[in-house]
Amino acid sequence: MVFSEEDRIVIKVLRQEKGYGAKRLMNEFPGKQWKRSGLEKLLRKIDATGSIERKPGSGGRRTAATEINISAVNELALSQEDQPGTHRTVREIARDLSLSKTTVHRIIRNDLKLKCFKKRRAQELTESNKLKRLVCSKQLLRKYPEHAVKLIWFTDEKVFTVERPTNFQNDRIYAALGTKKKQVSSDRLLRTRSTFSKSVMVSVAVSVLGHTELLFVEPGVKVNGQYYRDVLLKQQMLPAIREMSGDVFTFQQDNAPAHRARETVQLLAAETPDFIPPSLWPPNSPDLNPVDYKIWGVLQDRVYRTRIQNVDQLKERLRNEWDNFEQQIIEKAISQWRKRLRACVKESGGHFEHIL
Numbered sequence: 001m002v003f004s005e006e007d008r009i010v011i012k013v014l015r016q017e018k019g020y021g022a023k024r025l026m027n028e029f030p031g032k033q034w035k036r037s038g039l040e041k042l043l044r045k046i047d048a049t050g051s052i053e054r055k056p057g058s059g060g061r062r063t064a065a066t067e068i069n070i071s072a073v074n075e076l077a078l079s080q081e082d083q084p085g086t087h088r089t090v091r092e093i094a095r096d097l098s099l100s101k102t103t104v105h106r107i108i109r110n111d112l113k114l115k116c117f118k119k120r121r122a123q124e125l126t127e128s129n130k131l132k133r134l135v136c137s138k139q140l141l142r143k144y145p146e147h148a149v150k151l152i153w154f155t156d157e158k159v160f161t162v163e164r165p166t167n168f169q170n171d172r173i174y175a176a177l178g179t180k181k182k183q184v185s186s187d188r189l190l191r192t193r194s195t196f197s198k199s200v201m202v203s204v205a206v207s208v209l210g211h212t213e214l215l216f217v218e219p220g221v222k223v224n225g226q227y228y229r230d231v232l233l234k235q236q237m238l239p240a241i242r243e244m245s246g247d248v249f250t251f252q253q254d255n256a257p258a259h260r261a262r263e264t265v266q267l268l269a270a271e272t273p274d275f276i277p278p279s280l281w282p283p284n285s286p287d288l289n290p291v292d293y294k295i296w297g298v299l300q301d302r303v304y305r306t307r308i309q310n311v312d313q314l315k316e317r318l319r320n321e322w323d324n325f326e327q328q329i330i331e332k333a334i335s336q337w338r339k340r341l342r343a344c345v346k347e348s349g350g351h352f353e354h355i356l
Helices: 005-018 022-028 036-049 067-077 090-097 101-111 127-143 225-245 262-271 290-303 311-323 327-335 337-346
Strands: 152-161 199-207
Touching (some): 005 022, 022 036, 067 090, 067 101, 090 101, 152 225, 152 311, 199 311, 290 311, 290 327
Antiparallel strands (some): 152 199
């Protein structure tokens, strides 16, 4: 924790004259965002020496951040002009220049003043996809002004597995210094999973007016056009939507094969007051469906807070979390829909989440 000279003087006076401790100092100066551990260390120094001055020579010499190394890191850290994706990772830079990763991080942050952004996964878009996304986004903006969005029911399906989705990039363990990997037990070092983790598929519809229950697809059933129409739509989803919306609503679905089947389109044209047909919905666009870009992510985080043992427990967890799902999260996600459409238009149908 680095304190300014003014901070150190104030802390010293309050410690010596009023006996303030770390907790009291943090309460008195909440805007400073001081760390308790840093305060306690400084207070111990004041109590022991009565001084707030740093020891001569403390901080060490910078020997690795030479001009040559700074220039080399700069060249490797940034993509070459007109060649996106040619940059190196911190690990690769450290290996190529025989530097530590800490030194590379320090050069990038302190000397080059570069900011780090984390990559995100996204759908691959062809030029044809981009053109269609652009055209459809413009049409959707014209057809559904702000006041009409609250009548749209957004739908989607998702597969949840018993095995928790894992980000192995941040899945680490720590052992005592000097420990070799072969000395760590396998149950700590390895994350095992079933060859085929059991799963359930669920479907849902959400709107500003409310949301349906989670609709579970029967195990082993292939969600083809007939099942989608006869079971999910006719028996479950459309009756639930009508119960909340009456006879005035718009139905949305993506371009999955069962959704764009001719019989499905005919059914929705006959059974709904209005629906967004496959020709109007942008292809490869989970970033334009509130269920995809927000709802599923929040639900997944909550479902996998603790380990799940089997399919029955997975279903129970899904039902419980969905029953307690806050409607304001759904409303906020839907309120971003037109903003995302405008961003898609601005990017000529390409990826846009980086500019939101």
